[in-house]
Amino acid sequence: MSRLILSRRRLMSAGTVGLAGLMLEGCDRLSHAPRFQNAIGRTEDLTKASQRLLLTGQPLAKEFSATQISPVFKPNGSVMPDSDAYQELMANNFADWRLVVEGLVRRPVQLSLDQLKAMPARTQITRHDCVEGWSAVGQWTGVQLARVLNLVSPLPQARYVVFRCADDLANTGDASGLYYESIDFFDALHPQTILAYELNGKPLPVANGAPLRLRVERQLGYKQAKYVMRIQLVDRLDQLGRGKGGFWEDRGYAWYAGI
Amino acid sequence: MTTEAIETPVATKPRPPSRAREVIHRHSGVVRLTHWINVLVVSLLLMSGLQIFNAHPMLYWGSYGANFDHAWLAALARSTPTGLHGGLRIGGVVLDTNGVIGVSPGPGGQTLVRGFPTWATLPSWQDLATGRRWHFFLAWILVLNGLVYLLAGALNGHFRRDLAPTRRELSPRSLLASVVDHIRLRHPTGEAAKRYNILQKLAYVGVVFVLLPGMVVTGLAMSPGVDAFAPWLTTVLGGRASARSIHFICANLIVLFVIVHVVEVFLAGVVNEVGSMITGRYVLPREHGQ
Ligand code: HEM
Numbered sequence A: 001m002s003r004l005i006l007s008r009r010r011l012m013s014a015g016t017v018g019l020a021g022l023m024l025e026g027c028d029r030l031s032h033a034p035r036f037q038n039a040i041g042r043t044e045d046l047t048k049a050s051q052r053l054l055l056t057g058q059p060l061a062k063e064f065s066a067t068q069i070s071p072v073f074k075p076n077g078s079v080m081p082d083s084d085a086y087q088e089l090m091a092n093n094f095a096d097w098r099l100v101v102e103g104l105v106r107r108p109v110q111l112s113l114d115q116l117k118a119m120p121a122r123t124q125i126t127r128h129d130c131v132e133g134w135s136a137v138g139q140w141t142g143v144q145l146a147r148v149l150n151l152v153s154p155l156p157q158a159r160y161v162v163f164r165c166a167d168d169l170a171n172t173g174d175a176s177g178l179y180y181e182s183i184d185f186f187d188a189l190h191p192q193t194i195l196a197y198e199l200n201g202k203p204l205p206v207a208n209g210a211p212l213r214l215r216v217e218r219q220l221g222y223k224q225a226k227y228v229m230r231i232q233l234v235d236r237l238d239q240l241g242r243g244k245g246g247f248w249e250d251r252g253y254a255w256y257a258g259i
Numbered sequence B: 001m002t003t004e005a006i007e008t009p010v011a012t013k014p015r016p017p018s019r020a021r022e023v024i025h026r027h028s029g030v031v032r033l034t035h036w037i038n039v040l041v042v043s044l045l046l047m048s049g050l051q052i053f054n055a056h057p058m059l060y061w062g063s064y065g066a067n068f069d070h071a072w073l074a075a076l077a078r079s080t081p082t083g084l085h086g087g088l089r090i091g092g093v094v095l096d097t098n099g100v101i102g103v104s105p106g107p108g109g110q111t112l113v114r115g116f117p118t119w120a121t122l123p124s125w126q127d128l129a130t131g132r133r134w135h136f137f138l139a140w141i142l143v144l145n146g147l148v149y150l151l152a153g154a155l156n157g158h159f160r161r162d163l164a165p166t167r168r169e170l171s172p173r174s175l176l177a178s179v180v181d182h183i184r185l186r187h188p189t190g191e192a193a194k195r196y197n198i199l200q201k202l203a204y205v206g207v208v209f210v211l212l213p214g215m216v217v218t219g220l221a222m223s224p225g226v227d228a229f230a231p232w233l234t235t236v237l238g239g240r241a242s243a244r245s246i247h248f249i250c251a252n253l254i255v256l257f258v259i260v261h262v263v264e265v266f267l268a269g270v271v272n273e274v275g276s277m278i279t280g281r282y283v284l285p286r287e288h289g290q
Helices: A002-032 A034-041 A043-054 A084-091 A113-118 A145-152 B029-054 B128-155 B158-163 B172-183 B190-194 B198-221 B224-229 B231-236 B240-279
Strands: A098-103 A109-112 A121-129 A135-144 A160-168 A178-184 A194-199 A213-215 A228-234 B002-005 B023-025 B073-080 B083-090 B093-096 B102-105 B111-114 B281-283
Touching (some): A043 B128, A121 A194, A135 A145, A145 A228, B073 B102, B128 B158, B128 B198, B158 B198, B198 B231
Antiparallel strands (some): A121 A135, A160 A178, A160 A228, B083 B102, B102 B111
């Protein structure tokens, strides 16, 4: 009897180790299976719906005091777009740069940096949360996206605001690797959603997205498009890039980056 | 835990009562089901969590923290004359964790610079997007499964009856006695084996009401969306970087709990113990000396 129990015990240990091995192998396989990943990725909808419910009243993201600003605001992703077009704009201190706002709008516009700076500004000290896990606090000054959208009068069928950027993060050398991002009107019209041209009281450094970057404070860092050249209003996202609504979204990350 | 069958007849000849095999009903269906779901989900959450940790294997205190700030914990890959050498810095102490943390072998034996090694992460290769997809899917399951367990345990009296320590058990004498029993690897028998012992109760209460809820709360505190809704939560935890550190520490405490827990299960008799968590039926260990 005790020999039997001993062997059962040994069997149990061996079984546990074997099971764990199988589990690891199985999980790796499931990580490669697009249909399974799609299925578990659907929890993003649940997360988004729950968070949107919590955020119904459009509360502001926490703002910090000047003493709480990170000594160095870590630049990430592209830090120097290398296209000739961008290099030329930079050489001229972005005097020739124009923000194009177009798509499903009544009055498309092109705005210079001076024109944007002439509009009412908002300054906010907020925390930037990178998807990788680090955070940095910085002070941003810019114009509320809602004001720019007001200028162009979006058409009723417009559902998303798309940001087209100058940096070729995938290094493809063609337009397919250019950074882009998208948000919906829930976030686009939020008072803290700004097109920032200053960081910590100074003109936005190139490493942080000069001349203009998006701040959409209730989402992760990859939504904060840098080097914004063009804003496009659209009714669907599946015709842009690889169809997921953003550079990192096309590479597996969630479109709703509230967590 | 109610006594279900006093005696299982094995032979026609009546045996003396002390030889009787007493079987009790130890775990309710809800506890058994939610326990095994939890085992699977917590294991995978841990591994996908380590995948996420690997994207930035450093931890900070306060509202923010990135490469230029002071990390209280960091995985290291230091170059030495013989190649890269892995380490883990905690405060001012550097531990040699080569082969496991910092630098570890890849599937083909190649040297990888990685927080945790391939065998500890989900998926095994570096893939933050997939790790996050697993993690947040599993987090929802953990919460739903946990709610079922908590609701059932609160309503059917399981927590009051089986998990809540009694005042007498909490006396220093009884605590000391239980510690001594554990050190001597003596497991309760007979009547006493029908209940969880006091250290066991405290461990379960700690995991069920502190560590697992703590994982959920610190996880939510890291979400910029939740932070906009309830900024006080992140503030109470000392800021987002602190919430991430506490999340990591709680995960480690859960690992510690599981190691001790599984060792105890083996010491107490893995077949009977695990069997009871599967079928609910538990054979009472006989009194010592019989
Ligand atoms: C392979 C791993 C595991 C095994 C074999 C295992 C086995 C068991 C067994 C046999 C019991 C019943 C103990 C008794 O009746 O005296 C138990 C109870 C328990 N286990 Fe585990 N367990 C494992 C992993 C975990 C994990 C990962 C957690 C949570 C993080 C956990 C939390 C608990 C709790 C809270 C109880 C008490 C449940 C209650 O009575 O409400 N276990 N486990």
